[in-house]
Amino acid sequence: MTGVLVAGVGTTDFGKFPDRTLADLGREAVLAALDDTRLPGSAVQVAYAGHARTGRLHARENGVGQLALWEAGIRDIPITGVGNFCASGSSAFREAVLAIMTGLYDVALAVGVEKLSSRAEAGRPLTSDGMELEGELGFTPPAYFAMAAQRYMARTGATPETFAMVAVKNRHHAAMNPHAQYRSPITVGDVLRSPMIAEPLTQLSCCPTGDGAAAAVLVSERAAGRLNLDRLVRVRATSLVSGGYRRGDLSSFEIDQRAARGAYEMAGIDPEGIDVAEVHDAFTATEVIHYEDLFLCPPGEGPRMVHAGETALGGRVPVSTRGGLLSNGHPLGATGLAQVHEIVTQLRGEAGARQVAGARIGLTHCVGGFLDGDAASSAVHLLERVG
Amino acid sequence: MERANLSGLGTVHAYTRVVRPPAGFEAPYLLAAVDLAEGPRLFAQLTDLPAAGGRVGVVPAVAKNGQPAFGFAPRP
Numbered sequence: 001m002t003g004v005l006v007a008g009v010g011t012t013d014f015g016k017f018p019d020r021t022l023a024d025l026g027r028e029a030v031l032a033a034l035d036d037t038r039l040p041g042s043a044v045q046v047a048y049a050g051h052a053r054t055g056r057l058h059a060r061e062n063g064v065g066q067l068a069l070w071e072a073g074i075r076d077i078p079i080t081g082v083g084n085f086c087a088s089g090s091s092a093f094r095e096a097v098l099a100i101m102t103g104l105y106d107v108a109l110a111v112g113v114e115k116l117s118s119r120a121e122a123g124r125p126l127t128s129d130g131m132e133l134e135g136e137l138g139f140t141p142p143a144y145f146a147m148a149a150q151r152y153m154a155r156t157g158a159t160p161e162t163f164a165m166v167a168v169k170n171r172h173h174a175a176m177n178p179h180a181q182y183r184s185p186i187t188v189g190d191v192l193r194s195p196m197i198a199e200p201l202t203q204l205s206c207c208p209t210g211d212g213a214a215a216a217v218l219v220s221e222r223a224a225g226r227l228n229l230d231r232l233v234r235v236r237a238t239s240l241v242s243g244g245y246r247r248g249d250l251s252s253f254e255i256d257q258r259a260a261r262g263a264y265e266m267a268g269i270d271p272e273g274i275d276v277a278e279v280h281d282a283f284t285a286t287e288v289i290h291y292e293d294l295f296l297c298p299p300g301e302g303p304r305m306v307h308a309g310e311t312a313l314g315g316r317v318p319v320s321t322r323g324g325l326l327s328n329g330h331p332l333g334a335t336g337l338a339q340v341h342e343i344v345t346q347l348r349g350e351a352g353a354r355q356v357a358g359a360r361i362g363l364t365h366c367v368g369g370f371l372d373g374d375a376a377s378s379a380v381h382l383l384e385r386v387g
Numbered sequence: 388m389e390r391a392n393l394s395g396l397g398t399v400h401a402y403t404r405v406v407r408p409p410a411g412f413e414a415p416y417l418l419a420a421v422d423l424a425e426g427p428r429l430f431a432q433l434t435d436l437p438a439a440g441g442r443v444g445v446v447p448a449v450a451k452n453g454q455p456a457f458g459f460a461p462r463p
Contacts, residue, residue: 131430135409138450
């Protein structure tokens with residue numbers, strides 16, 4: 001198998017952009033990634049595009065990749081859309097990794113685009129594919145993760161304050177990320193006093209609606225040498241699993257444990273080796289649950305990690321340094337690639353005020369979708385600084 | 388795979404009070420993850436909380452846009 005390197009990344013600002021289109025968001029991210037790589041569009045041999053709601057919201061169920069790349073002047077090459085719930089962007093990245101790994105291609109591009117602010121039911125909880133019957137009975141994703149939070153509080157002694165501290169931390173990080181949607185500081189009191197969504201999750205405990213796009217250019221080892229590319233980051237592991245539907249305790253996600261184990265095994269890296277992580281903090285409580293499921297701490301230690309500041313900048317393993325989904329929103333197709341953008345930026349030492357000193361190995365994680373009461377898809381990637 | 392009849396009885400694994408509802412619903416309401424005696428886990432509204440460890444059973448309910456559906460209520 002060929003080694004895979006990330007040679008360039010690009011992102012748009014994240015926010016609510018009523019005047020922007022899928023085409024121009026996608027174009028901006030693709031051109032930014034190419035510019036970062038210092039390669040012309042003609043160098044790209046294959047591309048994958050993550051998007052999940054463009055059919056329902058923009059009458060474009062297919063072809064967002066073709067659209068974004070054509071806008072960026074790229075045509076003729078194979079382009080495939082990748083829809084995989086909240087992990088659509090991560091899955092597009094994985095496909096690009098695999099395309100290089102097989103040896104079939106030397107330069108691959110992954111882009112994720114989503115514009116959720118067009119939802120007619122803006123402000124209401126996002127619905128989910130795979131829970132249509134339950135949706136008729138009052139199920140919403142925030143309610144599901146609120147139940148997970150309830151179980152987690154019962155198991156570990158976490159409190160609403162514990163969860164609120166995650167929102168405060170991620171917003172603090174976002175203040176140092178010029179691309180983030182929300183950058184003004186908030187307090188634990190602000191989070192607890194914001195309108196209740198589903199107990200114990202308040203509005204500031206849930207990620208906001210957001211639009212955005214992000215992209216990455218991946219190359220093979222031999223192409224990196226031939227094209228004289230620098231500022232490279234190595235892909236050490238790609239892991240994608242689907243749900244086990246085993247009806248476990250909602251206070252942990254077995255699907256994430258399997259995805260994480262697969263990644264650590266592929267890379268031969270222990271969880272203790274992770275220096276910086278981007279996890280799927282769609283809700284404050286789930287970020288804490290993810291610490292455990294990704295083995296960043298032993299079971300039950302999530303609340304201690306939060307209270308000790310171990311996952312804040314300056315802590316043992318800073319998490320969500322770009323501000324997370326909580327500060328950026330969660331444009332489904334774009335999030336996984338925005339996470340890659342952040343980890344690559346950190347591993348290159350280019351994160352400015354939010355730089356994690358000496359970061360060598362980073363992790364990205366997205367989990368989403370529902371089937372039979374369980375999450376349907378989880379993706380974990382491990383990246384390592386070169387040199 | 389075979390068809391199985393469900394008793395409609397189960398226990399509440401987890402619940403939350405939904406305050407911000409999806410379109411078509413009136414809040415607040417309790418939403419629960421109910422583990423049925425036969426195995427499956429269902430997500431539906433709960434009329435009231437059962438005593439700790441107590442059973443719940445299926446009851447008719449009015450759901451989204453006035454359509455008939457089902458929920459759960461405490462059972463002695």
